[in-house]
Amino acid sequence: MAHDLGFWTLQALNALQLSMLLFLLSIGLTVIFGLMHFVNLAHGSLYALGAYFAASLAAVGGYWMGFFLAPVAVAGVGILLYSGLIKRMRKSGPMAQVLVTFGLIFVMLDLTRIFWGDLALAIEVPALLEGRLAFLGVEYPTYRLFIIALGLMILAALAFVLGRTQIGAMIRAGVDNDAMAACLGINVERLFFVVFCVGCALAGLAGAVAAPLLSVTPDMGLQILIPTLIVIVIGGLGSLKGAVAGSLIYGVVQTFGAVLAPQLASVLIYALLAVVLVIKPVGLFPAKG
Amino acid sequence: MLELNAIESGYGETQVLYGLSLEAQAGRVLAILGRNGAGKSTTLKTIMGLLPLKSGEILFEGKRIAAQPFDIAKSGIAYVPETRDVFPSLTVRENLEIAAKRFSRDGADWTMERVLDLFPRLGERMDNGGTQLSGGEQQMLAIARGLLMNPKLLILDEPTEGLAPIIVKLIHDKLQDLKEAGLSMIIVEQNFGFATSLADDVVVVGKGQVVWTGSADDIKADEDAQHTWLGV
Numbered sequence: 001m002a003h004d005l006g007f008w009t010l011q012a013l014n015a016l017q018l019s020m021l022l023f024l025l026s027i028g029l030t031v032i033f034g035l036m037h038f039v040n041l042a043h044g045s046l047y048a049l050g051a052y053f054a055a056s057l058a059a060v061g062g063y064w065m066g067f068f069l070a071p072v073a074v075a076g077v078g079i080l081l082y083s084g085l086i087k088r089m090r091k092s093g094p095m096a097q098v099l100v101t102f103g104l105i106f107v108m109l110d111l112t113r114i115f116w117g118d119l120a121l122a123i124e125v126p127a128l129l130e131g132r133l134a135f136l137g138v139e140y141p142t143y144r145l146f147i148i149a150l151g152l153m154i155l156a157a158l159a160f161v162l163g164r165t166q167i168g169a170m171i172r173a174g175v176d177n178d179a180m181a182a183c184l185g186i187n188v189e190r191l192f193f194v195v196f197c198v199g200c201a202l203a204g205l206a207g208a209v210a211a212p213l214l215s216v217t218p219d220m221g222l223q224i225l226i227p228t229l230i231v232i233v234i235g236g237l238g239s240l241k242g243a244v245a246g247s248l249i250y251g252v253v254q255t256f257g258a259v260l261a262p263q264l265a266s267v268l269i270y271a272l273l274a275v276v277l278v279i280k281p282v283g284l285f286p287a288k289g
Numbered sequence: 290m291l292e293l294n295a296i297e298s299g300y301g302e303t304q305v306l307y308g309l310s311l312e313a314q315a316g317r318v319l320a321i322l323g324r325n326g327a328g329k330s331t332t333l334k335t336i337m338g339l340l341p342l343k344s345g346e347i348l349f350e351g352k353r354i355a356a357q358p359f360d361i362a363k364s365g366i367a368y369v370p371e372t373r374d375v376f377p378s379l380t381v382r383e384n385l386e387i388a389a390k391r392f393s394r395d396g397a398d399w400t401m402e403r404v405l406d407l408f409p410r411l412g413e414r415m416d417n418g419g420t421q422l423s424g425g426e427q428q429m430l431a432i433a434r435g436l437l438m439n440p441k442l443l444i445l446d447e448p449t450e451g452l453a454p455i456i457v458k459l460i461h462d463k464l465q466d467l468k469e470a471g472l473s474m475i476i477v478e479q480n481f482g483f484a485t486s487l488a489d490d491v492v493v494v495g496k497g498q499v500v501w502t503g504s505a506d507d508i509k510a511d512e513d514a515q516h517t518w519l520g521v
Binding site for chain 2: 166169170172173175176177179180181182183184185186187188239287
């Protein structure tokens with residue numbers, strides 16, 4: 001089957017856009033895991049909450065109100081989660097953490113049902129980002145280009161903070177060896193709290209920007225959880241590079257798989273996951289240490 | 290300066306220290322000796338808050354020591370672990386800066402320039418990653434990082450472990466310089482000659498308790514104690 005350059009460009013942009021959404025979700029989760037070895041399966045629910053908050057806020061004050069305030073609101077939920085549950089469960093081991101945060105998914109699922117109902121909500125794309133733009137020879141929806149640009153900007157900002165600042169060095173040191181970081185006077189628990197809140201805000205932001213593309217439904221958090229976990233396992237735990245690589249690989253395999261080998265699309269990513277687990281069980285770019 | 294009174298500690302359900310007491314004096318070097326599994330490293334980890342103190346008390350400068358490692362570090366104790374624990378994702382410069390920037394103050398004894406004077410080799414490897422260093426360079430980095438905390442007390446766990454004799458000699462000379470500069474140190478060490486040539490005071494730990502206390506000269510002369518507790 002022959003495809004022209006426009007086809008490949010279009011699919012590459014689709015892949016990049018999916019990758020950027022997954023990146024926003026996986027970076028918080030992977031650094032939280034790397035820093036404190038805490039498995040938070042409810043991270044996807046925060047993404048769903050971000051979408052719901054954005055939908056409600058957009059109904060009141062337009063898209064941009066949702067875009068800016070939904071991440072803040074989700075970070076607020078993160079603070080409640082942290083103080084009420086996660087802080088107490090830090091030492092309770094991965095099995096208890098998995099069970100409790102898995103349970104939390106269903107609690108949050110039902111809470112969104114109670115507050116927002118079962119019907120899907122929709123958000124209008126803001127006027128500024130409506131329509132299509134000619135880009136690399138194809139007409140591509142402006143809003144999707146916006147998601148790609150936003151993801152790249154956040155990637156650049158995180159790369160700068162993690163790679164070039166003192167707090168970034170502290171986070172990397174904590175991911176490498178939290179006990180030694182503490183012996184150098186770093187309050188790793190406080191660092192974890194900050195990283196956790198930023199991770200929640202990014203999950204909320206991912207939900208807010210995904211909302212105009214997808215229907216906002218109670219189970220959207222559950223649907224995104226598996227892809228996010230696959231990204232983290234393929235990329236390797238705890239690192240920015242791993243989150244970027246995992247997201248790009250997932251985006252490319254999923255998008256190109258769906259158009260080039262639709263009958264295999266649903267198994268391709270799992271097959272790749274299995275291959276990575278066999279060849280490099282720690283993932284492609286795990287945080288060292 | 291640091292006083293351990295009848296401390297009990299261990300790993301989870303496994304108790305290692307059974308009422309261990311010792312005292313490290315300011316401006317002096319204390320060596321903690323003992324066979325493998327005697328509880329030497331456990332003692333250091335308990336001092337640093339890395340293992341829970343189950344009973345007894347630890348006093349630093351007359352006050353009960355903080356519970357959390359980061360508060361203990363801030364109170365003026367630097368720890369150089371047996372495994373060195375250089376951060377592999379940080380460059381040599383970042384490994385040093387992470388300590389320097391947190392503990393720098395006007396008139397501080399240890400600055401980046403001074404530690405690089407002490408360990409010029411590190412100056413040549415500033416942009417290398419932590420994993421690209423040899424064992425000896427990692428040990429130098431771990432000690433330099435500890436010094437940049439401008440500690441009142443430097444604690445070293447097995448500083449010669451796994452190092453070539455020429456590097457052991459270098460580390461010895463550097464620690465001797467630090468001793469002469471008046472830095473208080475506690476050194477846990479298997480290498481009897483290394484430890485006793487640096488230390489002023491010695492405690493020998495056996496089965497989680499202090500079984501011998503005296504000066505470095507005393508233990509060098511006490512062949513019976515060496516044979517019984519250290520297998521020398």
